[in-house]
Amino acid sequence: MWQSRGPWAGVALLASACACPAAAQTATTARDLLTRASFSDASKETALARVGEAEAAATAALRRAPADPEALLMQASALGYRAKLTGSRADAIDARKRFEALVARDPRNPEAQMALGAWHVGAVNRLGGFVGATVLGAKKKVGFEALDRSVALGGNHAWYPGLAALLRLELDPDDPRGRALAEIASHAATTTVLDRVMQRSCVAVLAQLQAGRTDMAKTLASKLLPFGRLD
Secondary structure, X not given: OOOOOOHHHOOEOOEOOOOOHHHHHHOOOHHHHHHHHHHOOOOHHHHHHHHHHHHHHHHHHHHXXXXXXXXXXXXXXXXXXXXXXXXXXXXXXXHHHHHHHHHHHOOOOHHXXXXXXXXXXXXXXXXXXXXXXXXXXXXXXXXXXXXXXXXXXXXXXXXXXXXXXXXXXXXXXXXXXXXXXXXXXXXXXXXXXXXXXXXXXXXXXXXXXXXXXXXXXXXXXXXXXXXXXXX
16 A cells, blocks of 8 residues: 655645636535645545545536546546545556646646646655655656746746645755745735645744754644645
8 A cells, every 4th residue: 555645646736726716617616625625624534535525526527528627637636635545556646647647738737737746746755766766656856847847837826836845845854945935935925725824834834944943844844735634
């Protein structure tokens, strides 16, 4: 069994949880369900049930419109989250392939890039570079590049640099790029609830780094990521 809580099987939520205007029509279905599961639910069982609801909602949307990019991303993210919660290696690999397909289809989609980057970085964080690559095909370099593309494409929103910062700092609290991204997020626009959540998270982690408490910063980054409270 592949055991990982890291935001990477998906982040997406990441990515998937970012409430953007373009997704307003589905914000009350799969996207909202995934957001609640990853940031609000207090038990693994409740979160898993909600992820299942989100997957069903996305699948229903795809029956109506098979090429709907929003539904495809939500379906892939739900699959990735289920892999994190159950430890399914098959689901984790399937989620990665779906994120890769979404990025290939639209390389300028910041959410798809974030989901792919979070998958790789989260898997490396949980399994290590060698095992992550051998068991799941996870590569830190690929993950970092996708995260950077997501930040560049995401505009002035705290969500993208903030999530990228926490992912990097969970892996290495001395990472200068992670700290720089946290600084960017702490001053970026907060037009969504998740922008505000991520900005507060980065401010809290930066306070630990500024005090020289790198171990605490690493632990806090992990707790503030999706599903971190269930760890």
